[in-house]
Amino acid sequence: MRPTRRTLLCSPLALAAATLPAAAAAPFRFALTPVFLDNDAAVLTALRAAMEDGLAGGVDLVQRRTYQEITGALLDGSVDAAWTCGYPFLQHRDTLTVLGVPVWRGRPLYQSYLIAAPDDPATGLADLAGGIHAFSDPDSNSGFLVTASDLARMGRTPDTHFSRFIFTYGHRNVVRAVAGGLVRSGSVDGYVWETLAEAEPDLTVRTRVVARSEWMGFPPFVARTDRLEEPGVRACRDTLLNIGQTAAGREALRLLRLDGVGPAEPGLYDGIARRMAEIGRSR
């Protein structure tokens, strides 16, 4: 069908194309973090397909090793949006805005798990003193902040509580480190552990959840606040919030074991903010 003047004038995409032809032609750069089941090609492909349904210029999935790198890229404009953690989002809440929050098991919430070997007699964080501990990332809420703030409540720090601690830069890596016996315990994203329990039960069966944190805001999709009105960012937000409407989106959600993506409720990340405050007070 040949486009009429009206359709051209009414289409935001057409408007963007008319005003920013070069930018519109560039693919939308979307960053992924270790929250994600890293390196899973099927998930990456499905997610790209789902996002490309709403982003006509195509999607460039950018993978970085650490939250710090993702945040840096987001702030300096190297990427247009990112799926990051609530902790780095709160660290830059004056600059970043939540585009949407994944819904897992009916709620936009998740927990942090403290895991150890199945035969480990520990019943809590205090029992793991003196061992080697694996964190996911120093900017991860579930993979660091929760355990660090729990230790702060005990008047301790990772340095004083554990004989040694390492960062694996991936929640799956934390599970591998504990399952392989490299470390005695680990701090891991509860959503990732539960998803792995379905996808790779041979891995998680070699670990045991020692303790679970309270429910906290799920790692959100974020973008820079000052770029929210950009067509690509708006299209991205719309695509994410409506991801369950397309077949590719439903496939991506199925692989990610998510129910959908919803808007951020006020106060969703207050729990994380409180833990950040506890860490700040202990320093």
Next chain:
Amino acid sequence: MRVAWFQGLPVTVRVPLIVAGLMVALGLVASHGVLTVLGRLQDARLREIARLHVQGLSVALGPLVPRQEVWEVYDLLDRARAAADGHRLLLTVVSDSEGRVLAATDPRRAPVGSGIAPFTLGATAPEAVRMTGDAVLRVAAPLLYQDREVGRIVTELDVADFLAERSRVRFWLLIGNAGATALLGLAGWLVVARLLRPLGDLVEAMGGKTGVPQAIPEARMPRGDPGLMRLFATYNAMAAAAEARAEAERRLAARERFVSLGRLASSLAHEINNPLGGLMNAADTILSYPDRPEVVRQSAGLIQRGLAHLRDVSRAILDQHRLDRSDQPLRPEDFEDLRLLFGPEAASRGQVLDWRIGADAAALGCHPAAPVRQIVLNLLLNAGAAAGQSGHVALRVVSDAEGLHLSVADSGPGLAADDLARLLASGPLPPGGGVGLRLVHDLVKGLGGTVRHMRDAHRTVIDVCLPAGGAGHA
């Protein structure tokens, strides 16, 4: 003992056995060679695996170890292990320059922060690793980064598959070589046995069963082998010559009996002729005085005694003539016959005959009459001839636990070397001379007895000892 047992086997068995043994030895040497080469190949392969593994890890781990990147080191080791399927590399431990474990593929065996020293025990450098028979080998190498040692790598290699491969090869080599050796050994046996068959025929013909050389039948001559054919032809000629010689000796021995009687003929003729004169006179007396009973009775008695003597002489001659057909046991009467035969011979030479028969009938009865009579007569004739005119000849027959001793002595000059050779040895007959003494030798040997010769200043003694119940007479 074993060598004697082996040497006791026929040459047609020994040579194939040696051939089969050599093939077994060859098989063992070949198997050893194959296993040695396999061992070298496996060692080279092992060294290559160890070298590549260590070098690869060194390159990847080099920048991580100085920074104490525990997770990265573990992640790399774990992925390398997974990529290697975990079969060959059982355990890899990486330590820092202080010897503290940074990470291992099995952190439970080598916990982070523990010492690496226990894992370096018995470890060798990658370029020196070789199969030792252990299923697990340890390789240790320094971890180099920017030309300095930043840590160490110890790897446990699972070489059970190499050992299994070697066992498999050894097993199949054993089976294969045993089969090939058995096959070749059997073939060698058959071929060599076939090659040696003519030799076996020759050995058998040379007296394998009877002890007497036999000519090889024409049908068994090895016509395909000119050399062997010549050998067999030569052997057959020699066998025929030996047979001819034995036949000649047999004939000579048979004739010797007649010869010995012939040598007595003149004295026996006197022995017959002398009584005949008396008998004629007695007959004339009877004819002249038929009416004088006492003269007739006296002459008749004289005739009767003369005839009895003639009867004894003729019976002795007949018995001696029939000796070879007689199988009677020896009796004292046989020595009386001998005295009757030899006495006139001695008397004709004016010789003194000392005749002593000390053995009783029971002791004599253990021996056959015919050969003993021939032995004694031949010795007496020989002694009589040697003693010469007015000499002394003695016969002494005694029996003891050893057997029957027949001693013939004479006062002659002694036996010549050729005569001694005839009497005492079994070798070929010296040329010239008679066969009487050789006949004595052969008869004594046939009876299982022995002949001894003694000579002192005045007399020659030949002592024949025949064991009681010895071999049957020849």
